[in-house]
Every structure is written in structure tokens, then in C-alpha cells.
Amino acid sequence: MRCSLVILSILRSVLLIFLSVLPQVMFGQNEIIKGTITDQAGKPLHGVTVAAIKSGTTTMTSDDGSFTINAVASDSLMISFVGYLSQILPVSEVHNRVIKLSADELGTGLSEVVVMGYKNVLRKNVAGAVASVNMQDLQNIPTSTVLDVLAGKVAGMQTIVRAGVPGGATGGLVIRGNSSLSAADDASGLSNPLYIVDGVPMSLSDLAGFDATQNDFFATLNPNDFESIDVLKDAAATAIYGARGANGVIIIKTKRGRKGKTRIAYNGAYGVNLKPEKLKVFIGEAEREEKLRLYEISMRTLFGDQAWIDVRNGLEVYGYMQPPVLTDKNNPAFNGAYDYQALFYQNGFNQRHDIAIDGGNELGAYRIGLGYYDEKGILSGIGFKWFSVNSSVVSDIGKYVHNDFVMNFALLDRRGGSTDRMRTFPTSPTQLPSSLYYRTQQELDLLSGRLSDVYQKNGTYQLRFSDALRIKFLKNFTWDNQGSLFIDLGRKQYFVPTTAAYNSLSYAQSWNSENFSFTGSSVLSYFKEVNDHEIAGLLGTEMKKDRQSTDWVDAEDGPSDYIKVIKGYKKESINGGSDVVKSNMLSYFANLSYGYKDRYKIEGVIRRDGHSRFGADNKWATFPSLSTYWIFTREPWMKSDVLTFGKLRFSYGRAGQIDPDPLLQYNSFIAINNIGSGIGNIYSNKLDVKTYNGKTVLISDFNKIANTSLSWSTSEEVNYGLDLEFFKERLYINTNLYSRYEKGLIFTSALSPFMGFNSIRSNLVDMISNGYELSIMGYLFPRTILFSGIGL
Numbered sequence: 001m002r003c004s005l006v007i008l009s010i011l012r013s014v015l016l017i018f019l020s021v022l023p024q025v026m027f028g029q030n031e032i033i034k035g036t037i038t039d040q041a042g043k044p045l046h047g048v049t050v051a052a053i054k055s056g057t058t059t060m061t062s063d064d065g066s067f068t069i070n071a072v073a074s075d076s077l078m079i080s081f082v083g084y085l086s087q088i089l090p091v092s093e094v095h096n097r098v099i100k101l102s103a104d105e106l107g108t109g110l111s112e113v114v115v116m117g118y119k120n121v122l123r124k125n126v127a128g129a130v131a132s133v134n135m136q137d138l139q140n141i142p143t144s145t146v147l148d149v150l151a152g153k154v155a156g157m158q159t160i161v162r163a164g165v166p167g168g169a170t171g172g173l174v175i176r177g178n179s180s181l182s183a184a185d186d187a188s189g190l191s192n193p194l195y196i197v198d199g200v201p202m203s204l205s206d207l208a209g210f211d212a213t214q215n216d217f218f219a220t221l222n223p224n225d226f227e228s229i230d231v232l233k234d235a236a237a238t239a240i241y242g243a244r245g246a247n248g249v250i251i252i253k254t255k256r257g258r259k260g261k262t263r264i265a266y267n268g269a270y271g272v273n274l275k276p277e278k279l280k281v282f283i284g285e286a287e288r289e290e291k292l293r294l295y296e297i298s299m300r301t302l303f304g305d306q307a308w309i310d311v312r313n314g315l316e317v318y319g320y321m322q323p324p325v326l327t328d329k330n331n332p333a334f335n336g337a338y339d340y341q342a343l344f345y346q347n348g349f350n351q352r353h354d355i356a357i358d359g360g361n362e363l364g365a366y367r368i369g370l371g372y373y374d375e376k377g378i379l380s381g382i383g384f385k386w387f388s389v390n391s392s393v394v395s396d397i398g399k400y401v402h403n404d405f406v407m408n409f410a411l412l413d414r415r416g417g418s419t420d421r422m423r424t425f426p427t428s429p430t431q432l433p434s435s436l437y438y439r440t441q442q443e444l445d446l447l448s449g450r451l452s453d454v455y456q457k458n459g460t461y462q463l464r465f466s467d468a469l470r471i472k473f474l475k476n477f478t479w480d481n482q483g484s485l486f487i488d489l490g491r492k493q494y495f496v497p498t499t500a501a502y503n504s505l506s507y508a509q510s511w512n513s514e515n516f517s518f519t520g521s522s523v524l525s526y527f528k529e530v531n532d533h534e535i536a537g538l539l540g541t542e543m544k545k546d547r548q549s550t551d552w553v554d555a556e557d558g559p560s561d562y563i564k565v566i567k568g569y570k571k572e573s574i575n576g577g578s579d580v581v582k583s584n585m586l587s588y589f590a591n592l593s594y595g596y597k598d599r600y601k602i603e604g605v606i607r608r609d610g611h612s613r614f615g616a617d618n619k620w621a622t623f624p625s626l627s628t629y630w631i632f633t634r635e636p637w638m639k640s641d642v643l644t645f646g647k648l649r650f651s652y653g654r655a656g657q658i659d660p661d662p663l664l665q666y667n668s669f670i671a672i673n674n675i676g677s678g679i680g681n682i683y684s685n686k687l688d689v690k691t692y693n694g695k696t697v698l699i700s701d702f703n704k705i706a707n708t709s710l711s712w713s714t715s716e717e718v719n720y721g722l723d724l725e726f727f728k729e730r731l732y733i734n735t736n737l738y739s740r741y742e743k744g745l746i747f748t749s750a751l752s753p754f755m756g757f758n759s760i761r762s763n764l765v766d767m768i769s770n771g772y773e774l775s776i777m778g779y780l781f782p783r784t785i786l787f788s789g790i791g792l
Helices: 002-021 204-209 235-244 285-303 305-312 340-344 441-448
Strands: 031-039 049-052 058-060 066-071 076-080 087-090 097-101 113-116 119-122 130-132 157-161 171-175 194-197 200-202 226-232 249-254 260-273 348-361 364-376 383-397 401-415 455-473 477-496 507-530 533-556 574-596 600-611 620-631 643-657 669-671 698-700 713-726 731-750 759-779 789-791
Touching (some): 049 066, 194 235, 200 477, 235 249, 235 574, 235 620, 235 643, 235 713
Parallel strands (some): 031 097
Antiparallel strands (some): 031 066, 049 058, 049 076, 130 226, 194 200, 348 364, 364 383, 383 401, 401 455, 455 477, 533 574, 574 600, 643 713, 669 698
């Protein structure tokens, strides 16, 4: 944290010095462009985004639809608004004119802006495999996690949900298939993409190993705060992110404020989750009669009619007698009639509330989004709540400096889901115990999830800060600097009383985790357009520092079930531990592209990453990519009213991934009293030695051996793509054909006992995957009519 503050302080000082000495004559000759935006009926549209494509300057329309922006005469303006088709027009066609926007319910136009690789790109100018999620599909849906609403929204992106516990971290997203070699049922068992939220990079694999609560990361993201979600699928698109992009990149940008008067918007939703239909089972006297009938059939079939008569009269036949539970129905121990399914299941309920406040003036804009969600699960004793705050302040400091500050806070509270140390009962209707046996009230409370003495609380507190500063100078240059801080704090409190413990001994646990991540980047961009030629490039550097820690303590056989914390336990029954891991990454990257006549383009990317997790022999790796496209419908000989846009794409790239184990390259030490002596472990120490010369000492952990030759796992991918638009934005077809070769995936190999170590981690596994993606989006009616689109 101290290092992060120092870096931010130095960065701000450098920027202030730079601004104070930069001559005004170095800037290009900008003009003040004015205009008005309306809908097709002539009604002014407030909050429309107007952006100068070359310079990156942005503004929004006021209440009367008017706007003012600084731009050079040769620039073009992109006009975009949620629910309307975006337009790109030369400055000369906008100045002092009224621009009418057409409704666009699905928002799939080629003029959309896609966020990728430290820059914004028009969709029609993308050469890699990049897709975007329609934001209107995510709005106002009462769900605990954004995973539920992302399913099926992007071709090649799969939503994996392994359990139905609300708020539990049991699923995730994978892009173009799961290539993870781990059998873990949490996030570390998936080939997780890199997530970038408002410039803050996050890895679910890293969080999974140092998260006390195992709460759902996706529940910290409120879909009603999203402005865009862009999915980078192929290696060429993700190569700019280097070591973290092998599994794809998902970039999420949240909403910003709109200039004008303060506006307040509210959205609310309520829902009911119906309990599953109960399986028909026999209960009470019906169960007794059915079992007697089946018993009679079995005895008559095996031994004859007389055998059943004898057993019915209380005699033993070939070792068989009638069970007392079926005959002594007046015995309180055998005359129960419990409907266990009614105890387990209930109708669930969920509610969601969102409030957004935004406004601003010519100097900037602000927005605050508040979200609340509450769900009662269909399984008794399960519940989940979250609360989120997303705020942003966008400031324009003069004509050439733009600052974007974003803060997000999320609080998760999950109840239930853990059954460690508890007496468990099967919840499958086919495995339920007999309804006839007597159950104590504590057992019934335990089954229904309402045992008041059981205490479970899984709390996550997550905070993200991001500050981006953009400086434009020398007409064609832009300098972007961003610093971000990600904090994830987890706390789990768990208590099982004697009435619910499997061994009748109370159990208490307290577990805390901390995840801190600081990222800083500086990117210098250049854009120049001369006649039919377009040249763009960027140079950048990025650093990332992570610190993860966890501490836990548990105890058994407490003094009283009324004490639900670890207090008053015997010293010998208390166990605990802690762990701290730090890692660093430094990167350099460059991007260069050349376009001709707005129909041909070639682009190259190279990135160099160094990471502390890898061995001394392979700390650095290089990740290049090359992509190109041809918009053949812009050829003079290609004129058609049917096919209005067509583009062929090709890309090749190499990306990498980092294993979640932070100590791969090292041997580790353990206390000698932690050496196992179990007879069932052939690798363990057979002498139960606790000390050496009367003292506890550290020795090497022979469970694994260090491997300083460990290298990056890499993914090389070739992608062929075709984008088609028919009937003037009425029908879109997007297809990709790809082949991916993943090399050097890290695998654990068992070693022979005479080697002295049990296992070694090395780059052993290669994997090849091929695939085909097809996305079709069409409009049945003219696009000025809402609700006219269907997609496949």
C-alpha cells in the first residue's frame, strides 16, 4: 500500500511538471464544433455521447440536445446513445446542424466502439475475434450474479455453473473451451479469462486460493452499472495483455455521468423461485403398508406361501423376521410420518433495487449507482445479499487534459452452504431415511436449516479505485496514465453446536483473507491520417504488484453451545495458521497499424512480460501478434444493395498464462512436527519425530521439488473471420474458424520414493483445440421500430 501511494505521488508530480512546461503552440489547431441531436420525431436527446475519433475528446448533449466539442476540421465525430444506432460523421457534416438518430433495440451496428488493448476501436476496424454483449439484455433482471444473464450472449463464451448455492463461487466463464488441468470445483478448476473492470485487471484463479469466503466474484458486479462488455477471444486480440491473455479477456466498462441537470432513476424487481416438484414417496402408515406388501412378495417368491405366514406370525424363517418398525406401529419410536422434502424445500424469494444519480456541467460529469439484492434460497437455511456502490467523476481540465476517476464498493453476505463437521442427511428423495423413525426436534431443525445454534456468515468486502489521466499534445499524440487499486477482504465465521456436530463435539472456525493489487500503466499513442493512408501506434509500460494473505484458527469441543466464537476452548484443541504471498510483474508493449483507403489494414503487437512467480531461467517471455483485414465491399467493383458490408479477417497471435501457484519455483520448509507418520502413506516419515535435540526445527518439505526451469504456458492461435451485413443493417452474420495450440501447461508428476521428493511441477502438457463460431442477428422490421430484432 505504501509503495502504491509513493508511485501515484511520483506520477502526479511528473504530470504537473509536464503540464507546466508544455507550450501551447505544440497543440493542433482545434475548432469549436456545435450541433444538436434529436430522435426521428425531432425530440431533443439528452445525454448523447459525442466523441472525436482521432483526438479522443468526448462530450455529451445537454437538455435541449445541443453540444459543443473541440475537434480538428479533418476529424470525424462518433455519435452514440443507448437504444439508438450510432453514427460516424465528418466534422463538416455536423457543425451547426441537426442530427437525427434512429432507434436500435439490439445495438449491433458496425459503428459500435469496442474497448480492446488500451484503446477504443470501431467494430468495423477490428481484425481479431472480438464480440460485445448487448447491454439491454442485462438490465433489470433480478439475479444474484451476472453469470445468469451472460449465458448464450456471445458465441464461443460458455457459462459454467457447478452448484446452485446463491452467491457461492462455484462457476465462471470460459472462452473457446475449458483447458484447465485442475480437478478443483472452484474457480481454479477453470481456464479463467482475464477480467478488466474500468482498467482494473483481476484474475479469479488468484483470488480462489486466497479467499476465505468462496463468495461469487461476479456478484460484486452490478449489471445495471455496465456500459459495455467486450470479449476478446483470439490470441491476436489478447496478445497486448501478454502473460494473462491466453484464456481470453473480458473488458467491462461501467457507466459515466451525463452533463446537465441532476437526474435520479430507480429500477426495482421482485421475483419468486418456486420450489421443485416433490417426488412422490410413501410417508407414515402408507410407507409401512407398502413395505409390508413388498416384504410379502419377496418371502412368497423365495420360500413359498407358508414362509410368509410363519414370518407374519413372528417366526424366523431362514434368518428372516419381520422388522419391528413394520409391526409395532403403536411404538412412538416407529410411528413417525415425516415429510423430509417439505423440510428441505421452500419457495424462494428475491428482490432487487437500483438507484442512479448523475449530472454535470461543461467542466465534467458525475454518477453514483446504488444496488441492493436479497435472495432467500429454495433450500432451507440458504440466503444471499449484496450491496454495491459505483461512482465516477469525469473532469475536463482545459481542452487537452481529461481525467476519469472511478470507485466501486461491494458488500456480499452469504448465509449457509457449509456442512463441515455437521451431521448430514441425504437430500435426494431416493436416499431419504424412513419417515417412520422418531426424530428429535434438534434433528428436525437441522434438516430444515433452521437450527438457531448453527452460525454461518461469509462476508466479502471489495473495493476498486481507478484514476485515468489523458493528455493530448502535438496534434497527433495522446498520453494516457492510469493507476488502480483492488482490495478484496474476506471473513468467514462458522460454528456447529453439539446438537448438529457429527461427533457431538462443538466446532468453531474463524478465517480471514486479504487481497491487494496495484496496477500502474503509461501509454503513449499516435494517430496520423494523410490522404488515403492511416498510421497508428502506441508504446506502453505496465507494472503490477500483488499481496495476498490469509489466517485461520479453529477449535473443537467448546465449553458451551452459547459461545459461538473461539473462546474458552482447551489449548490442545485449537489449531491455526497463516500465509502471506507477494508477486510482481513488469511489462512493456507496442502496437503499430497501417490502413489504406479505409478498406485494408494490417496491425502488429508485441509485449514483453516478466513475472516473479517463474524460475530464474525463464522470468521473461515475449508475446507477438499479427492481424489484417480486407473490407471487400468498399472496392469500386463491389456495389450491392443486398450485401452492404463485408470483411475478411485473419489473425495470428501468441498469449500466455500464469499458474495460480505463487511458489512454483521454490522449495518450501515445514516444521518437523508436521511430518506425517500415518501407516497408510508410503511417502511419510514412519517415525513420529516431533523435535530435534529437544527443539522444533524446520526441514525441507519433501512433498515437492523446486523447478527453476519452469516457464510460461503459451497459447498460439490462428483465426479466420468473416463479417457480413445485409439489407442496410437489417441482417448481420459473423463467423470465426480457429485453431489453438496450448504449449507447456503445468502438470504435477509423481516421483519414485527413491528420488527423495514426492512430486515435481513442470511444463509437460500440450493441448490442441479447433472450433467454429457462428453468430446471426437480424431485424424483422425497419430498425426505427423497437423490439424488431432476433438473434441466434
